Amino acid sequence: MEQISFASQLLQYTITGITVGSIYAMVAIGFNIIYNVTEAINFAQGEFVMLGGLIMVFLQVTLNIPLVLSFPLTIVVVTVVGILLDRLAIRPIREPSVLSMIIATIGAAFFIKGAAMFIWGKDPFDLPPFSGRNPIAFYGAVVQPQSLWVVGFLVAVVITLTLFFDRTILGKALRACAVNPNASSLVGMNVKYMILLSFAMSAAIGAVGGIVITPISLMEYDRGAMLAVKGFAACVLGGMGSFPGAIMGGLIIGLIESLGAGLISSGYKDAFALLVLLFVLFLKPSGLLGSVEISRIRKF
Amino acid sequence: MNRLPLKKNRDILHLTGFGLGLLLFPWLAQHVSVLSHYMDVMVFVGIYSIMTIGLCLLMGYAGQISLGHASFFGLGAYISGVITTKYGLNPWLCLLMGMAVSALVAVVIGAPSLKLRGHYLAMATLAFCIIVTIIFNENVEWTGGPDGLAFIPGISVMGYSVDSIAKFYYLVWSIVLVTLLLSLNVIGSRVGRAMRSIHGSELAASAMGVNISKYKIYVFVASAVMASIAGSLYAHYLNFLSPASFDLFVSIKLLIMIILGGMHSLWGAVVGAALITFLSYEWLHYFEEAEGMIYGLIILVIIIFLPGGLVSIPGKVRRLWARQ
Incomplete structure (x- = not known):
């Protein structure tokens, strides 16, 4: 009896881990898109997720707009925030350097967080799940239907991005900019436009993450920094700049966190991601799927 | 040590003037009633200056961002606070212990992230800052948790108790002056040139034989130790600590001080510390809820329109003047 319950407990933690891990993976993908083009880490990445959740709450719960409309509308609004971030904070910098871009x-991020607190206050907000709250029994564990949506949307994001980067000329241009911005601009690509595009895409992916996780974990104004840290840990674990790495890293961080919280200590749940981050930096800074050359020679 | 004599003289002139101004301030505060309660704020300015001087070396001269300095500040403060209150150890011994622990922690966090190119340190220290805040809040039996730690004893210098605001003012600002003097010395030396070369171009610096990661780790550890000293002083001045004084918001405030003052100048660090401390202690709390937004805006406006910070204004004015 004890054995079975422990096994189902483990299964339950795994399910939770994969769910939150999917969100970390989305944040990590967002980091990578901007990082590949600009070499800067976007500290506002977590704020996009927070904004996605809270704007969705505003549209769906406060204004009563149906899900099918409020979902894309939220993504559009957050994408506009991402574009504004580039136009108002990144592009006007007169002496652009990676340092000044990160500071910006x-x-x-601080401004967005402050604005969110100003608008929504300090309380967490809930969102109705997409398809009810009736849990599905699964070998002694329970699966929230929303968890399936979360994983489903991660898959959807990955498929869309793969198609975008492989099949469209814009996606290929973005990849070219990531490899060598100077050469790309020599052959006629508008690198500034590509940076704008990378911010818009990261914001949109962040928004998706925020919308799908809010029904499970609620959302409040100061969630952004923590999401950014964990997404970054996922990024480093997978190898900075690598998309398959970001997904793998996100899921692993999610699993470690949920197993650690369940089996070791829930009070220090948030410390596990940091420990993973430090361990990876110590042992294999190029990450699981990044190459050593990338982390040493290019400015990665 | 190779020196740049002209710059040296100018620095000494500035330092002397600055020191005289500091000596004059308490006298002014006694006679001008408007200034009288600013003595208290000035002590905090001093405490923050010790931190921003270290952080300025890290940001302006080694080109690295730390979002974890509020935590080193907190480590110093809590080590001093907890050990003097619970075990009655000598405050100066606790200050040294805080320095040692902060240095050790800084090496653990800094060494792996600074060996890499790029800005891993910023994110690692951000994570560190969040974790330390959790630790301060969770370990209620040691730190008092969110309610705070009270009744921390004062500090004394050679049997002479530092028990008034004015005495603390002199203690804190003499430490600031020593820190400034040492830091100016470091900048003018070979080490300082190596650090500046790292900021300019890591590739060129390493091609010239500068051991980049070694210097970056040195600076990071030194700045963490300075923050820890500031924390110990803070604990003994305020006699009360709560985790909110050491969270991410404070790290961001320190960042703003550096950027506002000018990250390539140690004087800028002091100017920024003074301005932001006065802003947050005296004026900004009228805005309460909007405070975070205002700080975010300050960072953006400075980095876009005045990347050299406030201390770059005189030079700009002089250049405009010369053109006419």
């Missing part, structure tokens, strides 16, 4: 995103 820290400032912007």
